[in-house]
Amino acid sequence: MAIIAVSNYFIGVKQIEAEVKRNHRLQLQEIYQSMEKQLFQVEIIGNQWVFNPVFNKELLNGDLRLKPDTTRELLVSLRILKESNPLIGNAVLYLDKNHLIVSDEEGIYTITDEEIKQTFHQLLNEKSSLMWWNHPISPLKYKSKVNVAFAHKIQGAGGDPLGTIILYLDKNQIDEFLYPLNPDGEGVAYILNKDGDWVTNGRNQNEKVLELDEAVRREVIDHDLEAGDFIFKRQGISYSVTVGTFSRNEWKYVVATPLSKLTSPVILVSQLGFAISLIGLFVAIILSWLASRRIYRPVKHLVGLFKDNVGIPSNIDKNDEFQFIAGRWRKLIDESQQLETKLEQNRHSLKEGFLLQLIQGHLYFFSEKDLREKMTFHGWNADDKGFAILLVRMDSIADTKGKFNEGDEQLATFAAANITQELLQSSWKDAEVINFHDLSLAVFFTFPAELPKEQVKSDLFHFSNQLIQVLTRYLTTRITVGVGKLVYFTHDIHKSLEEARAALQFRDLDKNEQILDMDNLLPQEKTQVSYPFNSENAIIQSMKMGLKDEAIRELGSFVVELKESQSMEIQFQQGMLQLLGSITHALLKSGVYSTVLQRGGNLYEQLSAIKEPDEIILWMRHMIIEPYVEDLSNTREKILEQIVSNVTLAIHENYHTPISLELFADEHGVTSYNLSKAFKQYTGTNFIDYLTNTRLEKAKELLRTTEMKINHVAEKVGYQPTYFIRIFKKLEGLTPGRYREMYEERR
Known part of the structure; x- marks a missing residue:
């Protein structure tokens, strides 16, 4: 641990210093590229705006204060120019004639101080039409001052400059670029101009930091560094200083980071390593002494446990204690394996039951x-x-x-x-x-x-x-x-x-x-629904007529057609359920629902459980067709009688509506021929005569009991007026009007 502590100290400090320098270079390179890009944008903006038509020789004609339109256009242009780049703090127009300063913040201002006049006038005598002005002055109440601005001369008609556009840089924006290099404020990060004077020295500066800024600045000037790294010590603290130069305006950026704060953890770890190594040696000595006395205690405890369990005498020879423990341990292992085997036999059943409930x-x-x-x-x-x-x-x-x-x-x-x-x-x-x-x-x-x-x-x-x-x-x-x-x-x-x-x-x-x-x-494309309605009707008609073989044959045709048009199982099953519903519905409408079907349980549930078409055909045959046809053969006469009774009742209730034999036949699930034959059998007359007699009887009643016009009477009983008069005269031998008159005369 002592060797590790020494190595940490020497290697760690050097590594931290190298890493800080490398991070400085990477950060400064990023800041440099960003600043260079922004400064270049400022130059481009100034160069573009100097050719704006609003800055022309007409500005020299007359007093701008008396030309509100021109003044307003100038102020708007200067405001747009100011907001075109975040690095621009203020945009000012200087006109040499009358020594005017134009700004969107304070309007038009006349320079009265002779020294300031001379300073602004010298800008027009510079050789270059655009320049970085390292010692600008401003008579305006400019909030964030920085002693750098970009100036671009405005050429007049004769080639002589008529004024200058001055773009003052915003100190706060420059400080924002420098802030990531010194976020905690314990180091320094600032920019100097080519003469070594401040451009900006960052934000939130206190007195102590300002002293450090000046000390590092003097050191940089003394070293005459354009770019490079060096270690600067002050008041017992080492600083890693990195210097670089902006190529566009010869500014120098300087960053100094305290190394002591970064290396202090390494020093502390090294000191702790020395202390822990000494403590560890002392503890090892104590533990070795205690271990020699306590190592036998767990062995004695285990022997006591085993003896209590098996009733072994307490005077067992100490030389046999480990052998005794080994024997008991093997016995416990055997018992554990037997128990595990029994549990494994039941584990699969438990696992399968849990999984079945889970899914x-x-x-x-x-x-x-x-x-x-x-x-x-x-x-x-x-x-x-x-x-x-x-x-x-x-x-x-x-x-x-x-x-x-x-x-x-x-x-x-x-x-x-x-x-x-x-x-x-x-x-x-x-x-x-x-x-x-x-x-x-x-x-x-x-x-x-x-x-x-x-x-x-x-x-x-x-x-x-x-x-x-x-x-x-x-x-x-x-x-x-x-x-x-x-x-x-x-x-x-x-x-x-x-x-x-x-x-x-x-x-x-x-x-x-x-x-x-x-x-x-899913989702599937919509396809045309195809359902064998003709086969369905044929099955129902055959069942109602008691033709079992014909119904079974039509069922086979229905299944084949449905399978060809609806090949998916779900569609096929839905079609078969629809057929079952149609059959039961037709049987209910006809007034006959076989008790055999009622005893079959939930038919829809049974049908839904069958997946194969052939099995479905067998089920429909045994559960639907054969029971119904068998029951139908015993109750056919009763069914027909009931159907005729329902039809006659419907005629008396709906005689005034368009009704027909075919309509009732479809409604009761029989053919019109069979219904006509049964109607004649049970009523003694055919369907159309029965309907006509019913309507005429209702018409006579209306003629006798109301003053309703003949046309209205005809409509009330379901006839057109002309046809009503014709059929009434044909069957009664006189017209409806004459019938009413004769009835009135008899009264």
Whole structure:
């Protein structure tokens, strides 16, 4: 430690001095480039504005105070010139004639002092038309004064200058450039002109710092440095001084930073190193003495614990104590291994049960932190992880060339889960398989949260392709994989499973191997909906007519048409649910709803659970068509009688509206021929005669009991007036008017 302390002192101090000089050079280079750029911009601005038409020889004609428009234009131009660069503190126009000073801050001012007049007049005698003025004066009440300005002569018509544009620099802006070089104010940072006088010595200066500024300035002048570094010591403090020169106006910038403050930590660390080395030596001596006395205490304590547990006599030989401890330790290890084996046998079941509840969203009452701790407990590294689920479903196991039969769903799912687990061990370590025992299984994945979504999805698709190929090869069944959304909170894991299930509904019924991802399925382009309405009507009509074979044949045609137009599983199922709804609706409208159907439970739920078209056809046949046709054969006459009764009641209620036999036939789900035949059978007359007689009876009643005009009576019973008069006369032998007159005469 003593060697390290000495090395820290000598190496650290030298390194700090070198680093400070390097940082000075880098900072000064940045300040230099920024200042050079700003000074160049000031020169460009002055050069551009001197040619502005507002600064012309007309300024010499007459008194500016008597020309308000010209004066206003001058003041506006000077204000714009002042605000064109943050380094410009004030823009002033000097006109040699009448010795006028024009400024947007104080307007027009006449110089009366002869010395100041001479100073401004000398600017016009300079050889260069633009110059840096290192000793400017200003008669104005200028707030932030700095003894540097940029002057540009304005040429008159004859070549003689008529005045000067003077751009006074803003001291505060220059100080802003210097502030990063001395932010704490313990050093110095200032700019000198080529004569060694101040341009600015920074901001917030106190008396002590001003003394340091002057001392460093004198040192720089004595060294006659244009650029370079040196160490300056004053009052026991070492300063690293760096000097540089602006090429544009020969200014010197000077920065001095105290090194003592930077090197004091190194000195303190070195001193602490010496002190700690001495203390450490003393402590080591004490500990070595104490250790020799206390080293046996834990051994004695362990022997006592073991003897208490097994009842070993207390007079055991001290030479055998370590052997005794080793024997007891081996026994404890054996017992621990046996216990661990028993726990391992149950761990898998506990882990599988926890995972099943987690992915189904049953653990919502736990916090995010608790769930991640439970996942860690069960062997998952859940910190900074994302989660995803693949849902694998097998279909048509009866078509697996004899490997599986109907009822072997659990066996097929078990085989698929084992194959999936083996594939995961070789391709994806952070994953688990969940067996649902219903021809479906889920694969739960964890992945680093920082991985891009596209990469994770690509890996999931790659694994899904591998899994489909392996399962298809060994099980020869149709495999569909739904890819769940990527989630990053344990409470959202069940959403990944829900999305995977939703994706499976978009399975193409004509394909055997599919990978479905909702991100690629939705939103879909709007397509024209195609639904086999004709086949639906044919099925319903055949059922109502009791034609079982015809209804089954039409059902097969319906399924084929629907499958061709709606190849996705969800669309196909929706179409079949629509068919089921149409059939039950038609049966309800006809007044007949088979008790067999009522005993079948929730038909929509049963149909939704079936995925294969062939299985759906068998279900519809056994659960819908055959029970209804069988029941219909026993109640056909009663049905027709009820339909006719409903039609006659509807005629009496709606005789004044446009109604027809075909309308009632469609409403009750029968053909117009069958309805006409049944109507004639149960009423003794055909439909149109019954409707006409009903309307005429209502018309007679209106003619007898009201003063309503004939045209209004015709409309009230659903006829056009001309047709009403014609049909009334045809059936009654006289016109409606004559009928009313005869009734009045009889009264």
